[in-house]
Amino acid sequence: MSSDPRDQLLAEVDLALVHALQVNARAPWARIAEVIGVDPATAARRWAAINARGAAWFAVWPTPERHAARSDAALVRVAARITPEAADAWCRTPWVLAVERTSVGTQAFVVGHGGLAALEQRIHDLVALVDDPGPVHVEYAAAVPRDDSSWRLRVLSATQVRDLSESRTPGLRAPGEEAAAEVTALLREDARMTWGAMAARMGVRDATARRTVERVLAHGLVRLGCDVAMPAVGLGRGVVVRARATPDFDPEVLVRSPSVHRVLRLVGPAEWTVSCRFTSLTELDAVERAWGPGIEVVDRWTVTAALKRNGHLLDSSGRSTGEVDVDW
Structure with missing residues (x-):
C-alpha cells in the first residue's frame, strides 16, 4: 500500500464535506460544519488539506442546456494509445473538455462555436497532433442529458x-451574456470569493453582486460545485458503455443511476454513450440489468486513465494538478 497521503481514500468526514460542497459550494463554513457535525475551523482546514493534495477541487461548468444553446460538441476517438506529448497537447487545448485513455484508444470530448464545419476543423487539428492515430471515430452530440457536474x-x-x-x-430575470461571463470568470478564480470581494471586482454593491450570481445560477447558465478524484472515493474503475434504445426508452x-456520471446522446447507430464509475468492474453487470x-448494450470499453475532466488537468492518479485549460 502506498504511503503517499495523496493516494489514501478520503476519511468519512471528508466525504461528507465534499458532498456538502457538491450541493452548495458557497455555503458558509458554519452552515456546512453544522450539517456534517464538525466546527467551522475544522471544516475549512480539512477542505484546504484535501484540496492541496488534489483529491477534490472547486469547478465551474456550463450546464448541458447552455452547451446546446451556444455550441456543438462531439466525441472523438483515435485507436492509437497516443504519446504522452500528444496527450498533453490534447489536454492543453482549451476547447477539449475531457480526455481519457481507454482500452480501445484515446477519446476526447470537444466543443466548438460557429457551426459543425468549424467544429470539424477543430477535430481535424486535434487528430493532426497524433503522429499515427490509426482509425478515427467521430460522433456528434445531439444532447448531453447528464454531465459530471450533476454527479x-x-x-x-x-x-x-x-x-x-x-x-x-x-422571478429573477435572466442575466445577459456579459454578466454571465463575468460571474463565471470570478467563480473560476475563486469559487468561494466573498460577496464584498466579488462586488469590488464587478464595481457594484454587495447586494447587487449577490443577485447577479443568483440569477446566473438560477437560470442554469453555469453550475458551481465540487469535483473529486475518483480513486480518492474508492471509485477507481471506469467503463464506457455504448448502447441503443427502443423509441419509448x-x-x-440512465441519468438516475448512481454509477453513471456522464450520458451523451450521439448521432450514430448506437446513440447512447454512458460513462460509469465503480469500485470493481464486477459491478457493471448489475448496473446494466x-x-x-x-x-441494448452493443459495446463496452474500460477507462484506463482520466487525463482531463471539465477543463481540469488530472495526474496519473486522477487527482487535479491545479491547472485549468478551458474555453467553453
Missing part, C-alpha cells in the same frame, strides 16, 4: 442535503 457522492442524508440547498428567489433511467429491457 454526487451519496454520503449525506436527504435532510442534510435539504439543509444545505440554496433557495432561489423566484426513458433516458432518465438495472437499466431494464428498453436498452
Whole structure:
C-alpha cells in the first residue's frame, strides 16, 4: 500500500464535506460544519488539506442546456494509445473538455462555436497532433442529458442535503451574456470569493453582486460545485458503455443511476454513450440489468486513465494538478 497521503481514500468526514460542497459550494463554513457535525475551523482546514493534495477541487461548468444553446460538441476517438506529448497537447487545448485513455484508444470530448464545419476543423487539428492515430471515430452530440457536474457522492442524508440547498428567489430575470461571463470568470478564480470581494471586482454593491450570481445560477447558465478524484472515493474503475434504445426508452433511467456520471446522446447507430464509475468492474453487470429491457448494450470499453475532466488537468492518479485549460 502506498504511503503517499495523496493516494489514501478520503476519511468519512471528508466525504461528507465534499458532498456538502457538491450541493452548495458557497455555503458558509458554519452552515456546512453544522450539517456534517464538525466546527467551522475544522471544516475549512480539512477542505484546504484535501484540496492541496488534489483529491477534490472547486469547478465551474456550463450546464448541458447552455452547451446546446451556444455550441456543438462531439466525441472523438483515435485507436492509437497516443504519446504522452500528444496527450498533453490534447489536454492543453482549451476547447477539449475531457480526455481519457481507454482500452480501445484515446477519446476526447470537444466543443466548438460557429457551426459543425468549424467544429470539424477543430477535430481535424486535434487528430493532426497524433503522429499515427490509426482509425478515427467521430460522433456528434445531439444532447448531453447528464454531465459530471450533476454527479454526487451519496454520503449525506436527504435532510442534510435539504439543509444545505440554496433557495432561489423566484422571478429573477435572466442575466445577459456579459454578466454571465463575468460571474463565471470570478467563480473560476475563486469559487468561494466573498460577496464584498466579488462586488469590488464587478464595481457594484454587495447586494447587487449577490443577485447577479443568483440569477446566473438560477437560470442554469453555469453550475458551481465540487469535483473529486475518483480513486480518492474508492471509485477507481471506469467503463464506457455504448448502447441503443427502443423509441419509448426513458433516458432518465440512465441519468438516475448512481454509477453513471456522464450520458451523451450521439448521432450514430448506437446513440447512447454512458460513462460509469465503480469500485470493481464486477459491478457493471448489475448496473446494466438495472437499466431494464428498453436498452441494448452493443459495446463496452474500460477507462484506463482520466487525463482531463471539465477543463481540469488530472495526474496519473486522477487527482487535479491545479491547472485549468478551458474555453467553453
